[in-house]
Each structure stands twice: as structure tokens, then as C-alpha cells.
Amino acid sequence: MAGTFRDIKADILGKITRGEWPPGSLLPAETELAETYAAARATVNRAMRELAEEGILERKRKSGSRVRLSPLRQARFDIPIARQEVEAQGRRYRYALVRSEVASAPDWLLARMALPQGAQVRHLICLHFADDLPWLHEDRWINLDLLPQARTADFRAAGPTEWLMAQIPFSAVEISISATSADTGLAAHLDCAEGTALLQMERLTRWDDRTVTLVRLVHHAGHRMTTRY
């Protein structure tokens, strides 16, 4: 009936959306579907595996494949890198270092980053501009135990994001998105009124189970993160 795993996937999805296979129902086994579609089982497997990854199906050995009762859906957002985000809009990117210091981590940071008492951190505040309009406020803390090179690195020309990617290109990250109210500093840097609601993204980067860096990114007023699925 169908040649490619995409055709099979689309056909199965069609049967589900048209109600032939309602939520909760059991689908035929892979071997049976392979006969139906006159395809190899591996092909049917790929189609069903992807449907399961997308949260449409629930698969278990022996019990078979069922249509999820409430289709567990998830959205994927690209992790923004300021320069790329700005330039993708055809706007001119500019970066500025606002503040830079080496200090002992304050108590809240010790807790948040799981650092030992007295740990030293490099603290940076940076601004990213799009066509000279404030785009993103970056408040970053770098663990100097793990990245002693950060003590002397110069972040005046380029932001710490690129520098960090060169040091630890792949790592485990925990992201949380929330809303925050502009305090005096944020209002001044992002050119908005105090109290304005702003979208904040906090990223905790781990490497080998130890926290490398914590960053708070606050976007300009009105910013949206958008995606489709």
C-alpha cells in the first residue's frame, strides 16, 4: 500500500485522527501492519517508533501499541544565542560588557549552584543589542574552581557565551522560564519602566555533575518565544 516509513506513519496518524483507532485503542502488531502495508517490519517499526517519540502512541512489549489517552505533547524551543537570534532578524548585533568582577559567591548562589563555602566566582553583567536597541540582559556567574581560566579571560570584546562554548561545548543544562518584574537596574539597561513584566530564562550548566555556570537572561519588554508543533 505504502512504500516509505513516512507514508506508513501518515496513514497510521490518519486512522487515529479520523477516529478509526480512537484514544486508548490497541493497534495491530508490527508484523501484522507489515503485511498490511506490504513492507518490512523495520519500516513499520520506524514509523511507529517516531509516533511514540512524538507522544501519539504508547508502546510496551507484549501488550502492544496503544493510542495515548491524552496525547502527551511537547514543544521544542530553540535555545537562543543572542547574536544568532538578532542577526536572523536582519538586525545589527552589538555586545557590551557592563560589569565584571571576581568575588566570593553569595549565599543564595552557593545554594543554587551547589558550591562549597567560600567558592570564588566570576560575575558578569552584559547587554546584547539589536540595532542599538536593548535586546537581552545577561547576568552570569562562572564557577572558578571548574573554570579557572575565567578569572583572567577578557569579556570586553565578545560575550561569555561563545567563550564558554569553546571551553565546554557539550554539557547538561537545566532551563527554567519565568516572568520577572523589572527592577531599577533592569529597567535602566533594557530601557523600560520599572515594574514592567519581562520574560526571564535561567540556565544552569553542569559538567561532570558539577555546576559550571548560572545565567539569567532577561529579554526586552514584549519579547516572545514562539514555536509550532
Next chain:
Amino acid sequence: MAGTFRDIKADILGKITRGEWPPGSLLPAETELAETYAAARATVNRAMRELAEEGILERKRKSGSRVRLSPLRQARFDIPIARQEVEAQGRRYRYALVRSEVASAPDWLLARMALPQGAQVRHLICLHFADDLPWLHEDRWINLDLLPQARTADFRAAGPTEWLMAQIPFSAVEISISATSADTGLAAHLDCAEGTALLQMERLTRWDDRTVTLVRLVHHAGHRMTTRY
């Protein structure tokens, strides 16, 4: 060397993180890697395909596979369904319908949902509670041209989310996340001060290229969306 596609994937990722294959470099071809690992090409292919899906590799026919220069990373967030979100925290879920009416769509909605002049919509305002504390404010508009059943449906007992999932279980969705300031109504419903920064999620649901429903979900103050990768 390695038996499973997971082993191969882990080994390749290891070579990348250890710097053996730096960003931008060209990896050996699948056939060559298959020999190296003493595995079938399909197995190597699965490993590399997944690495590409995760944004680590960039693959092109003829040119081969390269380590991405700036590893394009993306985060996946589960789409929250209020009841499940609340009950997953071990809290008691309660739902309330605040307002319900059938009306002509206002101009901004005509534009946002791409509706024809004079289109009728069902407008609902609902509240979702966790242990009787306000959790989520739902402001929903349903296109009555596409879903005439929504004109007479009763949303007093159960929220429109479940009802809609039964009508159009699978559809294309556009999601955008932003920060908003609590107006008088939101402040009253979510039990917070006016002007409080709140996390807002807007979802536009399409079916067959026409807009079915627009919903604005505003979480209680302090809410965070979190994920790892």
C-alpha cells in the same frame, strides 16, 4: 568495539566532547565507521541520525557529517494540561467556569485567528485551582464556524481543554510564551497584586489550515516552566 547503537552514539559523542572531533570537523563516512565499530551501517546510521536530530551533527549527502559549529540545542517542554500538572504535584485539582458567552469576534481576534468579518465565537474564562489556590487562568475563544457544537456545549463541569481534545485530538499548534502584567481581572482571579509579572502562554490551534481556537493561559505568580537537556 561496541554492540549497540547507543554504545556507538556515546562513543562518537565522547570523541566530540573530548575534542578528538572538534566543532566543524568532518567525521568518517558511515561505511568507515561501520568497519571501525564492527557493526552494520544501519546501526551506525541510527546513532548518527539521532546525534543529528539532537543538533550535535550536521549531515549532508555527499559532503558527509560534520560537528556543528555552534551546537544548535533545543529544549523540549511538555505542554501542560492543568489537571495533570496539578495532580502530578500531589495537589487537589479544581476547575471553575468564570464566564461564558457567544459573541461576534472583536477585531483583534479576527486578525489573530484569521476569521471572516462577523464570525461568531464562544468565549470562555476559566480558572484552575491547586488545593483551592489559583493555579491557572484560561481565556479561550472557540471558532463556531468550525466547531458549532461549542455553541451549546456545557463547560460548567469540565474545562474546554478536555472537550476540545475529544473533538480534535490531533492538530497543528502554534505556541508563544511571554510575560504579562496582571490587570485588574487577572489580579483578582489569580490572587496577586495588580502589575505582578506573570508567565503567559498563548496557543493557536489549527485544523485543516483554519484556526479552531485561541487560548491564553496565565499562570499564578512565581510559576516556572522547567526542563533539562
Next chain:
DNA sequence: GAGTGGTCTAGACCACGCC
């Protein structure tokens, strides 16, 4: 125990995209 999905193999053909 037996049925189902999870995975691997060896081989094949094809489509894309540099040269």
C-alpha cells in the same frame, strides 16, 4: 510460556549535491 516490541545484520537501491 508466548507474544510483542527493540535491535542488529548484510545487502541493496536511490537521491542528493559536489566536482
Next chain:
DNA sequence: GCGTGGTCTAGACCACTCG
């Protein structure tokens, strides 16, 4: 052209898990 990844096939063995 021709090398690379994209995919399909037919067969096989295994692991999980339900009854």
C-alpha cells in the same frame, strides 16, 4: 560522475512482560 547519507528488505535473536 560518483561519494555520501536515506531508506528499504528479509531474516534473526533478544528482552520484557502479561497471563
